[in-house]
Amino acid sequence: MADLDDSSQPREKSARDSYVLHAVEERDIRLIRLWFTDVLGKLKSVAISPAELETALEEGMHFDGSAIDGFSRIQESDVLARPDAATFELLPWADGGSTARMFCNIFRPDGTPFEGDPRHVLRRNLDRAADAGYAFFVAPEMEFFYFADGDTSHAPIPLDAGSYFDLTTSDVASDLRRETISVLEAMGIPVEYSFHEDSPSQHEIDLRYTEALSMADQIMTFRLVVRELALERGHFASFMPKPLAGVQGSGMHLHLSLFDRTAEANAFHANNAEYSLSETGRRFTAGLLHHAREITAVTNQLVNSYKRLVVGYEAPVWVSWAQNNRSALVRVPVTRPDKTSSTRIEFRSPDPSCNPYLAFSVILAAGLRGIEEGYELPDETDANLFEVDADQARRLGVPPLPSSLAEALDEMERSELVHEALGDHIFEWFLRNKRSEWRDYKAHVSQWELDRYLPTW
Amino acid sequence: MIVNERFLVFGEPLPVDLVRFLDMGPYEWAPAKNTMDYDPDAGWTAAVVVVGSESSAAWTFCRDLRRRDVPLSPLLVIIPGDQLGELDERADLFDDFMISPFHPTELDARLKHLLWREGRGVRPELIEYGPLRLNTETYQAQIDGRPLDLTYMEYELLRFLAATPGRVFSREILLNQVWGYEYYGGARTVDVHVRRLRAKLGQEHAHLIQTIRSVGYKLGQARWN
Numbered sequence: 001m002a003d004l005d006d007s008s009q010p011r012e013k014s015a016r017d018s019y020v021l022h023a024v025e026e027r028d029i030r031l032i033r034l035w036f037t038d039v040l041g042k043l044k045s046v047a048i049s050p051a052e053l054e055t056a057l058e059e060g061m062h063f064d065g066s067a068i069d070g071f072s073r074i075q076e077s078d079v080l081a082r083p084d085a086a087t088f089e090l091l092p093w094a095d096g097g098s099t100a101r102m103f104c105n106i107f108r109p110d111g112t113p114f115e116g117d118p119r120h121v122l123r124r125n126l127d128r129a130a131d132a133g134y135a136f137f138v139a140p141e142m143e144f145f146y147f148a149d150g151d152t153s154h155a156p157i158p159l160d161a162g163s164y165f166d167l168t169t170s171d172v173a174s175d176l177r178r179e180t181i182s183v184l185e186a187m188g189i190p191v192e193y194s195f196h197e198d199s200p201s202q203h204e205i206d207l208r209y210t211e212a213l214s215m216a217d218q219i220m221t222f223r224l225v226v227r228e229l230a231l232e233r234g235h236f237a238s239f240m241p242k243p244l245a246g247v248q249g250s251g252m253h254l255h256l257s258l259f260d261r262t263a264e265a266n267a268f269h270a271n272n273a274e275y276s277l278s279e280t281g282r283r284f285t286a287g288l289l290h291h292a293r294e295i296t297a298v299t300n301q302l303v304n305s306y307k308r309l310v311v312g313y314e315a316p317v318w319v320s321w322a323q324n325n326r327s328a329l330v331r332v333p334v335t336r337p338d339k340t341s342s343t344r345i346e347f348r349s350p351d352p353s354c355n356p357y358l359a360f361s362v363i364l365a366a367g368l369r370g371i372e373e374g375y376e377l378p379d380e381t382d383a384n385l386f387e388v389d390a391d392q393a394r395r396l397g398v399p400p401l402p403s404s405l406a407e408a409l410d411e412m413e414r415s416e417l418v419h420e421a422l423g424d425h426i427f428e429w430f431l432r433n434k435r436s437e438w439r440d441y442k443a444h445v446s447q448w449e450l451d452r453y454l455p456t457w
Numbered sequence: 458m459i460v461n462e463r464f465l466v467f468g469e470p471l472p473v474d475l476v477r478f479l480d481m482g483p484y485e486w487a488p489a490k491n492t493m494d495y496d497p498d499a500g501w502t503a504a505v506v507v508v509g510s511e512s513s514a515a516w517t518f519c520r521d522l523r524r525r526d527v528p529l530s531p532l533l534v535i536i537p538g539d540q541l542g543e544l545d546e547r548a549d550l551f552d553d554f555m556i557s558p559f560h561p562t563e564l565d566a567r568l569k570h571l572l573w574r575e576g577r578g579v580r581p582e583l584i585e586y587g588p589l590r591l592n593t594e595t596y597q598a599q600i601d602g603r604p605l606d607l608t609y610m611e612y613e614l615l616r617f618l619a620a621t622p623g624r625v626f627s628r629e630i631l632l633n634q635v636w637g638y639e640y641y642g643g644a645r646t647v648d649v650h651v652r653r654l655r656a657k658l659g660q661e662h663a664h665l666i667q668t669i670r671s672v673g674y675k676l677g678q679a680r681w682n
Contacts, residue, residue, distance in 0.1 A: 088609065190655075259643055
């Protein structure tokens with residue numbers, strides 16, 4: 001989608017604009033939601049009527065960005081949202097199918113791209129990859145829970161007590177999952193697999209790989225579809241990384257690959273290499289491992305994220321890689337030798353609460369740095385790291401991932417790589433906002449503390 | 458766009474904006490001042506008659522066209538609003554009418570519809586293959602009569618493939634011909650869009666687009682082979 005309107009100037013009506021205008025009239029669309037994403041990864045929407053559509057396409061929509069998290073500073077609060085007509089899509093479940101959406105790119109009033117727009121940040125990073133000759137492809141494994149409701153005054157109530165791959169008898173949740181998948185497919189979001197995950201009422205839907213900008217858009221859409229369909233059925237879906245103590249949390253494993261832009265070859269594949277992983281693939285992986293601690297604040301952005309990244313729940317804790325070791329941070333999945341497009345790496349730390357635009361940006365930057373600087377991939381770690389303690393890890397030469405949001409922010413703040421990938425605006429705002437989240441958490445006295453300390457002390 | 462239409466246009470005088478409209482349009486046309494003023498065998502396919510305040514010549518012209526062995530049709534009359542009464546009793550002399558001064562857009566639409574009604578004129582272009590139907594003018598897409606909601610690029614890819622059923626296109630050709638510009642996804646983009654199209658076509662029709670291993674994609678079969 002590099003053809004996207006890179007300027008905020010009014011322009012001639014393009015073929016894709018008239019495609020959108022026709023579709024709105026023919027499908028009797030009453031409302032067009034213009035979507036964008038704030039710095040924290042929350043979906044924002046401005047609804048317009050068909051009558052306003054043509055102007056919105058040609059001139060964009062002005063709005064006051066100061067109300068959006070991480071957008072404008074007060075003195076420069078006006079921004080312009082320009083809908084990306086290529087992303088026009090009906091929302092089949094909403095308002096009897098009479099609503100459509102488009103993603104927007106955000107500009108400053110002077111016409112330059114707004115650096116607080118996460119979609120712009122990802123495009124900037126993808127442009128860098130394109131300059132180096134690569135297209136970045138991502139396939140996420142989306143994990144989430146279905147709960148009875150979203151009431152936080154009691155512990156979340158799972159909809160079923162099923163487990164990994166279970167064909168549960170209480171199939172409320174499985175029906176919901178099936179229905180969700182058919183809506184996703186109707187929206188052009190192809191699903192590869194779906195199943196009941198390990199924890200009660202935990203589900204996984206794996207999306208088919210696509211180019212990173214579209215995938216980030218798809219993840220934003222996915223989270224909304226899953227949540228809205230659950231609400232319609234009177235349930236509640238959550239992408240919170242660790243909603244239930246004592247069982248596995250929800251991750252968002254990312255399968256990553258680079259393709260040569262001109263030849264359609266998978267740059268991660270080499271026929272005779274170990275695990276079919278090319279030198280480019282090895283260096284990208286080395287970059288990801290080398291900078292893993294710095295980018296974790298972005299890929300795991302909540303205080304709660306770090307309660308998933310603990311020993312004992314199949315989440316990565318140590319910075320390591322291996323071919324087929326699910327305790328590693330980066331895994332190289334086994335693929336059929338004749339299917340060269342499948343060679344990829346799986347990055348297992350991110351969780352589904354992250355901002356996908358920013359997460360993909362820092363992951364790509366880390367991998368590209370590995371390629372540019374020719375990082376050497378360390379030896380793979382065969383040991384089952386789920387059973388390793390800190391001393392053993394030190395002997396194996398695998399550093400730990402940050403163990404808290406505070407530690408991750410310290411790593412991020414020192415990272416020139418993350419600073420460059422995110423740009424000044426988002427880098428500074430993110431650190432400020434997340435430090436304040438951590439301060440709030442630090443000052444909180446939890447039930448665990450009361451249970452543990454009050455009787456004794 | 459090939460248009461084999463020759464319009465005979467009567468007007469005493471011919472309004473300037475009508476002349477301008479006809480000159481800019483896709484049709485051939487010639488003016489006729491009176492019933493003797495044209496060659497009846499010159500292959501006329503339609504007539505536009507402007508009725509002015511001195512209306513008798515115009516109506517005579519209409520009657521003359523209708524009396525031929527093969528009456529000239531369609532015949533569109535343009536008439537001032539205060540003379541609408543003249544249409545009474547003359548319903549057999551015209552196929553449609555408009556009030557002058559006329560709006561060019563209305564004239565264009567009426568002419569198109571008159572020609573379509575007779576199975577002629579510039580029809581909206583339809584691409585049909587089995588259960589698939591694409592209207593390239595309105596961008597509508599249907600499968601089994603059910604509307605398909607596609608993004609612009611999905612539509613363009615489907616249109617391109619459906620225009621020549623059975624022909625195999627490489628990813629590179631599709632990328633050049635359909636996208637025609639730089640794209641983040643590079644050549645993989647095509648695979649991604651095909652997968653999305655198949656998802657939207659639904660299981661029953663997903664096979665319409667076939668993968669030809671290590672070559673590319675095709676839609677359906679050629680009509681003769």
